[in-house]
Amino acid sequence: MSLLSPAVLPILLLLASNVFMTTAWYGHLKFPGAALPTVVLVSWGIALLEYCLAVPANRIGHAVYSAAELKTIQEVISLVVFAGFSVTVLGERLTLNHAVGFVLIALGAVFVFKGPL
Template identity: 75%
Template structure:
């Protein structure tokens, strides 16, 4: 259970954080102060998921592995968010860049 739960919590926390950081880009007419306050509110839920993910994950993964997992998950969540929410297309350059980052991440998990 401790092996699978941290990545799932990290995925959920990343969805919240991606909305907190980038969700407002569709609503550029909203004041920056309101955007910051709403983003803080969303980020609270991200922390409620990310902190337990890292605490539970530290019993199975090293800190470097948890951080690397977080970064790869962030890219995957952001790619989906970018296409589905922001209606931006991903190019081959994005795909290749993300793949190279994921390949580099694989070395962190290599025994």
């Protein structure tokens, strides 16, 4: 399967878009002294890059995935990216409670992709 296939490319684009969005939403926490208007404007600029990846990801991906499946993929990727960002950039620790919560969300994703019960 090619990286440019409609089944794979949207996942790669959503992965990249989530890196930008997580940075836009949480990156400013590393700079508590920065003025709020400044961090809002910088975050908007970063979020624009996220939209430039997320919109094509969903458009391309809808040829293969339902909207619910695309949203589920995005949410799972978002959690994985956030967990990595939280640990590596913000220096926060993930706990067992976080792991259990993430596993429960992943189980929900399994049901979305499983099809009708």
